[in-house]
Amino acid sequence: MASSNMFRRVLNLSLILSWLLFAMNCRGSVAATGFTNETDRLALLAFKDLIQEDPLAVLSSWNDSLHFCEWKGVICGRQHQRVTTLDLAAQNLVGSVSPQIGRLTFLRKIHLNNNSFHGNIPPEIGQLFRLRTLWLFNNSFQDLGLTLPNLKYLYLGLNNFSGSFPPSMANASGLRILGMSVNHFTGPIPTNLGNLRDLERLGLNANQFGSNKPDDLSFIDSLTNCTNLRELLLIKNQFGGVLPGCIANLSSKLEKLWLGSNEISGSIPQEIGSLNNLYLLEIGNNMISGSIPESIRKISKLQLLSIEDNNISGKIPPSIGNITRLILVVAAANMLEGSIPAELGNCPNLQELYLGSNRLTGVIPEQVIGIYSLSIALLDLNEFTGPLPSQVGNLKNLGALSISGNKLTGEIPSAIGSCQVLEYLDLHGNFFEGAIPSSLNQLKGIQELDLSQNNLSGQIPEFLGKLPFMRLLNLSHNMFEGEVPKVGVFNNISAFSVVGKNMKLCGGIQPLHLPACPIKFSKKNKRPFPHKIIPLLIILPIVLLLACLFLIFYRLKRCQQRTSSASLLENQYPKITYAELLHATNEFSPSNLIGEGRYGSVYKGSLNSGEHIVAVKVLKLQERGANKSFMAECDVLRILRHRNLIKIITVCSSLDFKGKDFKAFVFEFMPNGSLDSWLHPTQAEEQGSNLNLVQRLSIAIDVASALDYIHHHCETIICHCDLKPSNVLLDDDLCAHVGDFGLARFMSANTNLSNNAHFKYGMGEEVSTEADMYSYGIMLLEIPTDSTFIDNFSLHNYVKFSLPSRVMEIVDSTIIDEEVEGLNRNKGGEGEFAKLKSCLESILRLGVICSAELPHERMDSGNVVKELHRITKDYNE
Structure with a gap:
């Protein structure tokens, strides 16, 4: 019996020990893997501890007086109260990122961009399996090694990352956007980027990728597996070699292709026409030769075309007129020849045209220079001949026009005065003749005007000095004569020039050192005073007097009508006094202020002992135009009745306790x-x-x-x-x-x-x-x-x-x-x-x-x- 009891005790003890060991193992497992709300709070405090500078006091709220879900920059999920977003973007923070950030296991978004974080990105971020968005651009981060298979958006631009392309990136198979721009990465791009099959945007610009070798762009072939690719940004690197024909096999969804500012050679492949969803093609500032392929006409959605600063020759294909959606064409600094195809005028949305520094000849087509939407046209340093077409006057949105360094003839068309938003006009280095057209007086926004090195003659118009924004004026090397004006730009010797062939000029400000202008005398023929004018001199003052009286009467009548608008509202709605509004808004207390604009401040108020909550808009009558605004609002509010318009309760036009005018509207309060x-x-x-x-x-x-x-x-x-x-x-x-x-x-x-x-x-x-x-x-x-x-x-x-x-x-x-x-x-x-x-x-x-x-x-x-x-x-x- 004793041995039986002893056995039972040993059995019970072993069961208890087993249960304790199981419980300890379970607790240890929870401690190892089960992060809690308290874990999140401690991880955030550890993050704060490594912030060295917080000039905006962003993290001042990170203390025990508030729940951590209410801390600035912290957003929690509604159900579990776990941190889902850490958004401290653009807060001027200085410091490093704590490894404890890896314990915020519910994080979906990290936005630390536009700060001054430095050091390494802690590899513990790789533990955040729920993380979808990681924005770290515009900091000073330096080791990059992340394994985030579920990450979708990674922005690392504007940092100090260096070294080769991180091989672990190819393992982030869920990536949609990878931004690594503006860093110091070097070396080749791996050829396994095709593993990122969901990739939509790849930004590698402004690094030092490539080494000017023939196979630098071989990785493009692997990107053909990325069937959702929409943007490929490779500008400002060191990629060499030719643009491969496999570019035609890139995603049919590709919309933007940036390859400029590299060392790419060869010609533009004919296969480029297969990218029929492309709306931006930027390959400028390379060493590309050959001609513009005819196949470019197939890219019918193209809006932005940039091929400047290359060695491209041949003619601009007329079929470019088929690309009717073109907005921007930049083809300057090449060796293009022939004339501008008139078919380019079929592009009604064209806003900017850069064809300078080529070998283009012939006349400037009126179909092109007359495109209504053009805002910038730079056609300088070519060999255009003939006159400047008068259709230039159609360019109502033109801001800049340069056709300098050509062989244009004839007079400056007066129609150019219709380009009333023009700020920059450069016609120098041509064969224009005749006088400066008086229509240029309409160019009220002109800032820079260069008419030098032409054959212009006549007097320099004084209105050029009265154009309000003129800051640079070059009239040198022409054949002007007569007196130089002294007003406006002509009063600043560093702002204008009349040197050169203008030998018959005189006067002007003293620093010009021009001869004085001769004084001209003339005798006026004395004629008898025409008696027919006497009745006119009697009748005219009477007519003017009657007109003035009518105008005064009209203004008084209008003033009475407008004043009645406010009184009509006062008669139509309940009366309210300044004192009542003062009391309703706690004396217009700042704590009651709910909105502010140029002409008024809006306060929350309570009428009838708190029974009726209202919004009180008090006019800032010291602001110029506030009275006019008040009258306009009165005019409108008295006739408006609609459920989706703000409901007015009453209006107050009175004096405050200092005897000053006081005007206010009382509206229904909008609680949301x-x-x-x-x-x-x-x-x-x-x-x-x-x-x-x-x-x-x-x-x-x-x-x-x-x-x-x-x-x-x-x-x-x-x-x-x-x-x-x-x-x-x-x-x-x-x-x-x-x-x-x-x-x-x-x-x-x-x-x-x-x-x-x-x-x-x-x-x-x-x-x-x-x-x-x-x-x-x-x-x-x-x-x-x-x-x-x-x-x-x-x-x-x-x-x-x-x-x-x-x-x-x-x-x-x-x-x-x-x-x-x-x-x-x-x-x-x-x-x-x-x-x-x-x-x-x-x-x-x-x-x-x-x-x-x-x-x-x-x-x-x-x-x-x-x-x-x-x-x-x-x-x-």
């Missing part, structure tokens, strides 16, 4: 703030929810509906003139209301709209409903996009050039994450994802149309509403 604060949130605002795609579509419809109402359904047409996300306010239900009509204008139904008149918004045209639609188009492009991806392109051009293939790259990632998460929850398949992509593409296309450069190409607000409803319906089905 402005659309701008949702699209471009500050750090404090980032903690709120994001707008999903359906909500964004609904907001877009609301704004378009408001425009449709004021453009087509009011008693008179109204143009908002200041439409932007900060003037779109959201109520409790995220319904959008357009506000701020301080710059609004009334339009008559038969207003003649001039596309060339200037105004402060839109594309520089005058007030019009089309200009409102331009602003709406830009807003529509902002609604789904992530503006952090935009570099040197305008938003319109960036989106336009990204459609349709790169839609999912440029939209806000939060939209995709949320929609895809919903698809996963509902077990949506590829068809649903395709529907999401189609929806986003349709929105962006609509935005591009509405923000088209030419007003008549923009869609009407009513049609926009219909189209957005169709897009919403298709997406929800």
Whole structure:
């Protein structure tokens, strides 16, 4: 019995020990692999410890007074409260990256770009298997060795990386974008990059890759496996050899090919025509010879062609006129010969044409020099003959024209005065003759004018000195005569020149040392005073007096009408005093300030003992134009009634306690703030929810509906003139209301709209409903996009050039994450994802149309509403 008890005790003890060992092993396993919220907090603090300089006090919030998910630059997932994004871009931070960052195992995005981080990239980042985006560009990182098989976006540009191409990159098989630009990498590019089959963008520019050897570009053959490749950037390296014919086997989706500023030789291969989706081809500043291949006409989508500074010879093929989408042609500093093909005039979108420093001959085709869209035309240092065609006057957008160093003859065409935005005009070194045309007086924006080394004659017009922005004027080596003006540019000896053959000039400022001009005397014939003029001298003052009285009466009447707008609002809406508004806004306390613009500040206020929350817009009457803005808004608000327009409660036009004028509007309060604060949130605002795609579509419809109402359904047409996300306010239900009509204008139904008149918004045209639609188009492009991806392109051009293939790259990632998460929850398949992509593409296309450069190409607000409803319906089905 005793032995039995002893056995039972030993058995129980062994079971207890086994359980303890199991528990310890489990706990050890958790300690080794199970990272927690506390792990994230400690890892972030370790990251902070290695920051040496924080001039903007970005990390001051990283303390125990706040949960780490509320620290600046930190975004956590909603479910597990684990760090998913570390965004400290452009914060002027100095330091190194702690290896503890590898313990933030839920990280999907790391944005440390545009700082001054140095040292090595810790290999522990390779443990972040969920990491999709790594932005480290524009720092001073130096060893690079990462193994991140799930990484999709890697930006390492603008650092101090050196050595050869990291071999581990070929193992990151999920990479879509690899950016290594502006570093010190050397040596060859490995030929196994074809393993990156999902690669869409490869940026290796501004390094020292290659060694001017024949096989430097052999790696291009491996890239033919990358069937999604859209951009290949290899400029500013040391690649030698010829451009291989296998370039034709690159992805049919290839859109941008940058090969400039290398040491590439040989000719442009005929196979280049197979890249029929290419819209940018840049091979300038190499040693390429031969002629421009005829096959280039097959690249019908080409918009930007750059082949300058090579040894390319032969003629410009007339078939280049088939590429009707061309925007930019840079072919300067080659050995091109023959004439400019008139067929180039078939390219209606051509904006910049660089053909200088070639051997081109013949006349300048009027079809080319008359392309309406041209803004820069540099045709200097060739052998063109004949006159400068008068069609140059068609170039309403021309900013720079140089045809110097040719053999042009005849007079300077007076039509050139129609190029009223011209800033740079160089006609020197030709055989122009005659006088300077008086029409040049219309070039109000001209800054540099060179007419030297011609055969121009006559007097130097005084108006040249009165052109307000003129800073350089060269009239030397002509045959001018008479007095040199002394005004404007002629008063600065370093800003103008009249030296050379102008031997008959006189006067001018003293540093010219010209002879004094002779004084001319003349006797005026004395004639009897014509008696017929006497009645005219009596009647004319009477007519002028009556006109003045009529003008005064009209102005007084107009002033009374405008003043009545405010009083009408006061009579129509509840009375409110300055004292009541002062009390409602806690004496216009800064803590109540919710918005500020040029003409007014907006405060949150409470009326009726807190029962009614309002927004009070107080006019800054000291600002010039504020009174006019107040009257304009009164005029508009008294006739507007629409669910998508801001609702006015009342208006106050009174005196403050110091006896100064006080004017304010009281509006319905919008608790969800402005659309701008949702699209471009500050750090404090980032903690709120994001707008999903359906909500964004609904907001877009609301704004378009408001425009449709004021453009087509009011008693008179109204143009908002200041439409932007900060003037779109959201109520409790995220319904959008357009506000701020301080710059609004009334339009008559038969207003003649001039596309060339200037105004402060839109594309520089005058007030019009089309200009409102331009602003709406830009807003529509902002609604789904992530503006952090935009570099040197305008938003319109960036989106336009990204459609349709790169839609999912440029939209806000939060939209995709949320929609895809919903698809996963509902077990949506590829068809649903395709529907999401189609929806986003349709929105962006609509935005591009509405923000088209030419007003008549923009869609009407009513049609926009219909189209957005169709897009919403298709997406929800």
